[in-house]
Amino acid sequence: MPALTDRLRAEKAADIVRHAGGKVVGKTRLQKMAYLLEITGLGAGFPFEYRHYGPYSEELADGIAGAYFWDLMSEEEHTANWGGAYSVFRASSTAGSARVNPARREILTLASKANPISLELAATAAFLAKENSRDPWAETSRRKPEKAEKYLDDAKILYSKLREIKTPKKMPAI
Amino acid sequence: MSYKRQRIRDPLHNLIEFPADHFHDAIWRVIQTSHFQRLRRIKQLGFSEMVYPGATHSRFAHSLGVFNTARKLMEVVERHLERTSDWDTTQSQIALTAALVHDLGHGPYSHAFEDVGRRLNLSLAKHEKVTEALVRDGELSEALKTLGSGFASDVADVIANPSSARIYGAVVSSQFDADRLDYMQRDRLMTGTYHGVIDFDWLLSNLEVGRVSVGSDEEQAGEIETFVLGAKAIHAAETYLLGLFQLYATVYFHKATRGAEKLFTELLTRVIDLSMNGDGAKTGLGENHPILQFASHPDDLKRTLALDDAVIAGGLVMMSLSTDSVIADFSSRLRNRRLFKCIDVREVLSQKLRAKFGKVGKPKAAKRSNAAMEAGKSTRVKMKKMDALDRACDSTEKRLLEFTEEVNRYFPRVLLDKGERSIYKRIEESKGPLNQIMILPSSGDDLPVDVASISQVVNAIAPFKFLRVYLEEGEQKAKQRIEDILDEEAKKCRL
Numbered sequence: 001m002p003a004l005t006d007r008l009r010a011e012k013a014a015d016i017v018r019h020a021g022g023k024v025v026g027k028t029r030l031q032k033m034a035y036l037l038e039i040t041g042l043g044a045g046f047p048f049e050y051r052h053y054g055p056y057s058e059e060l061a062d063g064i065a066g067a068y069f070w071d072l073m074s075e076e077e078h079t080a081n082w083g084g085a086y087s088v089f090r091a092s093s094t095a096g097s098a099r100v101n102p103a104r105r106e107i108l109t110l111a112s113k114a115n116p117i118s119l120e121l122a123a124t125a126a127f128l129a130k131e132n133s134r135d136p137w138a139e140t141s142r143r144k145p146e147k148a149e150k151y152l153d154d155a156k157i158l159y160s161k162l163r164e165i166k167t168p169k170k171m172p173a174i
Numbered sequence: 175m176s177y178k179r180q181r182i183r184d185p186l187h188n189l190i191e192f193p194a195d196h197f198h199d200a201i202w203r204v205i206q207t208s209h210f211q212r213l214r215r216i217k218q219l220g221f222s223e224m225v226y227p228g229a230t231h232s233r234f235a236h237s238l239g240v241f242n243t244a245r246k247l248m249e250v251v252e253r254h255l256e257r258t259s260d261w262d263t264t265q266s267q268i269a270l271t272a273a274l275v276h277d278l279g280h281g282p283y284s285h286a287f288e289d290v291g292r293r294l295n296l297s298l299a300k301h302e303k304v305t306e307a308l309v310r311d312g313e314l315s316e317a318l319k320t321l322g323s324g325f326a327s328d329v330a331d332v333i334a335n336p337s338s339a340r341i342y343g344a345v346v347s348s349q350f351d352a353d354r355l356d357y358m359q360r361d362r363l364m365t366g367t368y369h370g371v372i373d374f375d376w377l378l379s380n381l382e383v384g385r386v387s388v389g390s391d392e393e394q395a396g397e398i399e400t401f402v403l404g405a406k407a408i409h410a411a412e413t414y415l416l417g418l419f420q421l422y423a424t425v426y427f428h429k430a431t432r433g434a435e436k437l438f439t440e441l442l443t444r445v446i447d448l449s450m451n452g453d454g455a456k457t458g459l460g461e462n463h464p465i466l467q468f469a470s471h472p473d474d475l476k477r478t479l480a481l482d483d484a485v486i487a488g489g490l491v492m493m494s495l496s497t498d499s500v501i502a503d504f505s506s507r508l509r510n511r512r513l514f515k516c517i518d519v520r521e522v523l524s525q526k527l528r529a530k531f532g533k534v535g536k537p538k539a540a541k542r543s544n545a546a547m548e549a550g551k552s553t554r555v556k557m558k559k560m561d562a563l564d565r566a567c568d569s570t571e572k573r574l575l576e577f578t579e580e581v582n583r584y585f586p587r588v589l590l591d592k593g594e595r596s597i598y599k600r601i602e603e604s605k606g607p608l609n610q611i612m613i614l615p616s617s618g619d620d621l622p623v624d625v626a627s628i629s630q631v632v633n634a635i636a637p638f639k640f641l642r643v644y645l646e647e648g649e650q651k652a653k654q655r656i657e658d659i660l661d662e663e664a665k666k667c668r669l
Contacts, residue, residue, distance in 0.1 A: 025391060025392060026390070026391025026392060027391070028390045028391050029390075029391055047295075047297075049300070049302065049303070050334055050335065051335075052335065052336075052337055053390060059292075069568060069571070069572075078392070080389060080391070080392045080393075080394070081394065082387040082388075082389045082393075082394030083386075083387050083624070084387070084388075084389050086391040086392045087391075115393060116390040116391040116392065116393050117389070117390045117393050117395050119390075120390045142338065143335055143337075143338040144337075144338075146388055146395050146396035146397070146398050147388075147390070147395040147396070149396070150395070150396070151395070
């Protein structure tokens, strides 16, 4: 697939927020939403690699920055009670989002309501499965012990729900 | 089995010693591999030597320095874990090896080559991917075999995901990782600049292991151990952050260095693109030249590794004879340091706005957030609003993008560049204590706090931003058009 141009990257990044109802809480969440769309055949062509929070796309991060530049999206930064910071993204317009692919909307809706840590773990397990890990859930626990201890079961339930959605490409069975 | 002690002289660390033991014997064999030796042919700072002639140091020297620094950091980890009898020598050796080989996958002129990869969608232009492949398989994993059959694979895992290695991973990736501690000192030394001096010994002497909270977005996950600094190192921490910040402004983002990188990116993109489309003969390079060999199979690891700074620099003379005017011109420019002229758009706009308003003004949102922090409020909301200069730059950039599209249709005459650096490392996703410098309070058992919450100096620093245009020296018409755009945008701007 050819690389996306800067402007197109920005539009595709903003589209995710738009199609999720106009608001997405968290950069990690936004990255994982985009990843789920890619592996289900509903994405825009963002390439992903493994980083600290699981599947991550630098092109998407550039697209988010471009979306501010082109006034397609805004960002507010909040302080979390655990000492970190998180972002709230708002699309400048939700026009045309009614015509979005229903499976895409379903994935985005489910992901936007999910616990961000469960979503991160589910997307990580999917990524590891795609990379031919023998036991993606065990590997996810090994890589993220401080998160898996409390959230792995919830992540597995979320994964099953995501996998039930009828998508052009099925998420890996794990 | 007997081992031999080895020593290397280094301009920064003086003697880097490899004691006569099993682990260092394997490390010495890693250094002898062709993949590690290749780093001698990749400069740490790419085109910076066009500005700072001394900055010709290689990633080979840097990697050895990272290993030496990592051993010092690991002593801090060992002191901490020995108290709880939790020390694991194998884990520490895996992390130390990861620190040594972390740069193996860099391509020619490192980050500029990654820009080419982004434009042409070349997956092996990403150095992380190449590093991982090299460590997992082949010559390097062979050299590490004496340390265990899964050792090389564990090293690759730590490089891909340092946090999975618990506190040992902080040596490889954290705010105080060995990579940054070496390159800050080495780049400063080799460029000759006096910006970026850090109090390394004091920092190290005050470095401890502490527990910090981690989470994703708004949700807390738990606590993990990482490096934190004792209260007496607050000023050294400020100097460290400021030093890095100034190195970005004066070295890494220097306008001439970036100008050379822009020419390189255009040149190599053109060469690879032509070759991929069957026009390799137009590039001036012979069909067996490593660049064309790579272009014909960009997913081939061996061909990717055949590329380095020396190969590119050596090919410039042939490319200057190319029948393609862009390749002929840009290769000749790079060879003779005849760079495009730079217009510092942000600086010009800043001067115009200052003349118009008397001052440019600080973003209102930033004032609010500082005030909220001073008042000790636990929650703050920072709207990413922009000041007048930011708005003028954005508006100008949009027009310049249109202009470059029009003027560059047949030849890249006008090149646009922009960038930004905050005092903290670029945040990838959720922000948290692992991305920050955490300071232990001087009293009691309180948890470490972010340096920005107690340092007025750090808290006050706005990001360094630039927006620049590069153009051929004879492009008077384009230059006039750009100046007109800048005048119009400055006139249009409101406070």
